[in-house]
Amino acid sequence: MTAHPPPTEPFRDPQLPFAKRVDDLLGRLTLDEKTSFLHQFAPAVERLGVAAFRTGQEALHGVAWMGPATVFPQAVGLGATWNPELVRRVGDAVSREVRAMRAKDDRVGLNVWSPTVNLLRHPLWGRNEEGYSEDPKLTSAIATAYTRGLRGDHPTYWRTAPVLKHWLAHNNETDRSTTSSSVRPRVLHEYDLRAFRETVEAGAVAGVMPAYNLVNGRPNHVSPYLREHLRAWTDEELLVCSDAGAPSNLVDSEHYFDTHEEATAASLVAGVDSFTDHGTDSSTMIGRLRGALERGLLTEADVDTAVRRQLSVRFRLGEFDPEYDPHDATSEFDTPAHRALAQEAAEQAIVLLKNDGVLPLAPDTRVAVVGLLADECKLDWYSGTLIHRSTPLEGLYERFGAERVEFAEGVDRVRLKTSAGAFLHVPVAEEAAAGVRGAEGALDPALLTGRTDLPPLTTDASGTELALVDWGGDVLTLRAPDGRYLSVADDGFLRASADQPGGWLVQETFRLEPHGNGHLLKHLGTGRHVCVSADGVKVADEDPEVFELVVAERGEEAVARAAAAADVVVVVAGNDPYINGRETEDRTTLRLPEHQERLLRAARAANPATVLALVSAYPYVVDPAELPAVLWTAHGGQAAGTALARVLAGDVSPAGRLPQTWYADDADLPGLLDYDVIGSRQTYLYFEGTPLFPFGHGLAYAPFAYGDLTARAEEETVHVSFSVTNTGDVTADEVAQLYTRAVDASVPRPRRELLDHRRVTLAPGATAELGFEVPLSDFGFFDVAQDRWRVEPGAYELLAGASSEDVRLRQVITLDGEPALPRAVLAHGLPAAGFDEQDGIEIVDRTKVSGDAVTPAGPAAGELVYRSCDFGRGVTGVTVEVAGEGTVELSLDGGPVLAVLSPAAPTPSPYDYVPLGASVVAAGVHDVHLRLRGPLRLAHVGFSG
Incomplete structure (x- = not known):
């Protein structure tokens, strides 16, 4: 073996610990060089041989935005597999493709921004596709598996460095950069933090990305929770990367700070280590950082802290040890194994919601496959470009033979007639009809959308018959006979130029607006109406054309013909991921x-x-009442059609399970901005209505029997076991689920809460003995009176079964825990946000740096209740810390008002708190009730003897 001379710089010595190497390199960098590292696109330092580095590579369900890659099911589909080991393998494949693509294109980054672990609290959230589940336990299990796959299993060097999105309580797109999520302490700890915490503690996470929104009145990018919680969960140096444009939002849209220098300094001090703003141009952000340093808002030590975290990730990625990095030569891209894995994941993600015996289909079945998605393989904003694709129609052709499959898309066929009697005409464009092919022959929609080299639409006497699809919400698309969607480019002309709707600003959507005896055609991307001029059809601010809609055929007519000629009809319905629900747009x-x-x-x-x-x-x-069978799958990636056909045919028994509650009506939903899952009874944990389909629901082609439930508590662990037997005649997967319920809880607790689950494959007649070791802490709750987690002593019901509502086995165990203690209000007072119950209250920021306060959420009074407050032998006075103007009324146990406190004049700002006192005589244990009126902030309540 050839001996290598020792490196001259310690930071290049692989024998030294990473921490020492980071410190050495940090000490060699100038302040300007270190500051330049704080932008997403960190430049090279040529004098030290340090390469350029970028944070951020999207990889939610495959490598995104960088061209052809293996496309796996959407994240919510991976969540529906309830199979962490499968998801780990998906993450492993994605990280290998990241490395293989980077070897050919250095724009591909190794710091991957995924997975999204925001909980699917509200099903109208536009980014529902990006999360795994409404349940924190399932979310953390799937997220942990994916990050382990992304990280790789080498003990020293990481294949990629995953960053979790989006910290914290982010579940609405509507006004997302200005809305505040009011998150009470129990919801914070038991729900929103929990999915992040368990994934971070598992040790495969490189960092997090703060969300655009505010939490309790404070932007996530200056959240004290980054320090108080996130970084307390691990000894690793976590890298916090801002979301795109969010640093500027602190001033421009949120108006939280007066200057960008203040905002940037506050973000860095709070824990943001890399600023994603102004694209590849780092000059603006670096200028703000330098301005903050010059004004004394930052110190060089603050910069060092952030740069150290970034360098720690870069060392773990093997950047400075290419000869030792086991991942540097990875070339696994679009391999047969990755293709097979994409199909396996798509199959496991399919959920059979109902089946009255029509499925699986017999081999000689004549099938009609109809619907707007019957011949579609849709991508979303975080997809890569398809190398391979299969639609439901293609999958059924392959499985049953084209001669046994009828197809009807079900679109309305229309022509648009102008007021002059002519019709819109789509010119022939052979090259566009064939599409634009990128590397590996993949069709790249981005190369079609926005093109100006194709002829614009014109008018003629006969016109072109267009496919009109109404996606709901008065949003429609128009498609030429050759499959090209009508789109509008920067020059304003209409062209048939898009393979699919897509892009950050979708330019392929329109709206028909009644006008006189016809319709105006509004282009939603520009907000302008379509007009007809001498140089072609375009959008403009004036002279809109009034069109007559001439219908050649209704979609339901074609569907009825195909359905009548078949033994079984498969209606493929759903959404286009770019329309009516996506990033920046919630559903209604x-x-x-x-x-x-x-x-x-x-x-x-x-x-x-x-x-x-x-x-x-x-x-x-x-x-579903009159439907013999219903299935659901997320958009399943490149193998979606093949997977669906195999499940319909019975080649695969479906075993996906719902990762979130399917509600029966819009009326069952809370407000989109109501983040109090406990108080408003949200998700399967607290929902008291009857869902359309419950959390964890899913059927198979075989029945399963459960038995032999045993449970025993032993020190810090509860041991649970039960058996599952396949009583059917086909091999199938079952997802066995274990829940708990606190029987006589002293505070509102979940109706049932997932403890663990196991997906098992069983042959006919086979039995699996399943054992679970549940930490005693999983039975706890966050006790706001003691400001910590506590397991309450008493009875807990264990529930084993096939879903959160399909419980097959029950057993009650009694756990020793810590008894409840009354609030020691004489010693500690009452933190205002530490309430037990509230009505009409919003949590806000006590200061811009830390702490919470409360205020009425609207013009009406807000109510607060603090249970079991111990006044000991007696108190004689109460003091409140308030800001703003209004009144605080205090009573005990719902009785008469004992004190009314109000500042003599409004305080100068919402952060200028003043103490107000009044006489109150009380002894013993009581519930404290507070009523807040007016734009008043309450931070703390104290009592004196």
């Missing part, structure tokens, strides 16, 4: 769009043997 309803409802009714009327296959990024409300 759970209802299936009316166009698709019509198609479903037409199919059902023509053939009662109608199967509904929903392919969507989120739950829908459908009426």
Whole structure:
């Protein structure tokens, strides 16, 4: 073996610990060089041989935005597999493709921004497709598996460095950079923090990305929780990367700080280590950082702290040890194994919601496959470019033979007639019809959208018949006969130039607006109307054309014909991931769009043997009563169609399970901005209504029997076991689920709460003995009176079964815990946000740096209740810390008002608190009730003897 001379710089010595190497390199960098590292695109330091580095490579369900890559099911589909080991393998494959792509293109980054672990609290969230589940336990299990796959299993060097998104309590797109999520302490600890915490503690996370929103009145990018919680969970140096544009939002949209220098300094001190702002141009952010240093808002030590975290990640990625990095030569890209894994994941993600025996289909079945997604393989904003694809139609052709499959898309066929009597005409464009092919022959929609080299639409006497699809919410797309979507480029002309709707600003969506005896056609991307001029059809601010809609065929007519000629109809319905629900846009309803409802009714009327296959990024409300079978899958990536066909044919028994509650009606939903899952009874944990389909629900082609539940508590662990037996005649997977319920809880606790689960494959007649070791802490709750987690002594019901509502086995165990203690209000007072119950209250920031206060959420009074407050032998006075103006009324046990406290004049700012005192005589243990009126902030309540 050839001996290598020792490196001249300690930071290049692989024999030294990373921490010492980081410190050495940090000490060699100038302040300007270190400051330059704080932008997303950190430049090279040539004098030290340090390469340029970028944070951020999207890899949510495959490598995104960098061209062709293996496309796996959407994240919510991976959550529906309930299979952490499968998801770990997906993460492993994705990280290998990241490395292989980087070897050919240094724009591909190794700091990957995924997974998204925001909980799917509200099904109208536009980014529902990006999360795993509404349950923190399941979310953390799947997220941990994915990050382990992304990290790789080498003990020293990471294949990629995953960053979790989006910290914290981020579940709305509507006004997302200005809305504040009011998160009470129990919800914070038991729900929102929990999914992040368990994943970080597992040790495969490189960092997090703060979300755009505010939490309790304070932007996430200056959150004290980064220090108080996130970094307390691990000894690793975690890298916190800002979301795109969020640093500027602190001033521009949130108006939280007066200057960008103040905002940037506050973010860095709070824990943001890399600023994603102004794209590849780092000059603006670096200028702000230097301005903050010059004004004394930052010190060089603050910069060092952030740079140290970034360098720690870079060392773990093997950047400074290329000869030792085991991942540096990875070339596994679009391999047969990755293709097979994409299909396996798509198959495992399919959820059979209902089956009256029509499935699986017999081999000689004549199938009609109909619907707007029947011949689609949809991508989303965080997809890579497809190398391979399969649609439901293609999958059924492959499985049953083209001669046994009928197809009807179900679109309305229309022509648009102008006021002059001509019709819109789509010019022939051979090259565009064939599409633009990128590397590996993949069709790249981004190369089509926005093109100006194709001829614009014109008018002529006969016109072109267009496919009109109404996606609901008065949003429609128009498509030429050759499959090209009408789109608008920067020059304003309409062209048939898009393979699919897509892009950050979708330019392929329109709205028909009644006008006189016709319609105006509004282009939603620009907000302008379509007009017809001498140089072509375009959008403009004036002279809109009034069109007559001439219908050649309704979609339901074609669907009815195909359905009547088949033994079984498969209606494939759902969403386009770029329309009516995506990043920047929340949904407005759970209802299936009316166009698709019509198609479903037409199919059902023509053939009662109608199967509904929903392919969507989120739950829908459908009426399954007259449907013999219903399935759901998220958009399943490149193998979606093959997977669906194999499940329909019975080659694979479905075993996906719902990762979130499917509600029966919009009326069951809380407000989109109501983050109090406990108080407003949200998710399966607290929902008291009857869901359409419950959390954890999913059927198989075989029945399963459960038995032999045993449980015993031993020190810090509860040991639980039970058996599951396949009592059917086909091999199938079952997802056995273990829940708990506190029987006589002293505070509101979940109706049931997932403790663990196991996905097992069982042959006919086979039995699996499943054992679970549940930490005693998993039975605890966050006690606001003691400001910590506590396991309450008493009875707990263990529930084993096939879903949160399909419970097969029950057993009660008694756990020793810590008894409740009354609040020691004489010693500690009452932190205002530490309430037990509230009505009409919003939590806000006590200061811009830390702490919480409370205020009425609207013009009406807000109510607060603090249970079991111990006044000992007696108190004689109360003091409140308030800011703003208004009144605080205090009573005990719901009795008469004992004190009214109000500042003599409004305080100068919402952060200028003043103490107010009054006489109150009380002894013993009481519930304290407070009523707040007016724009008043209450930070703390104290009592004196």
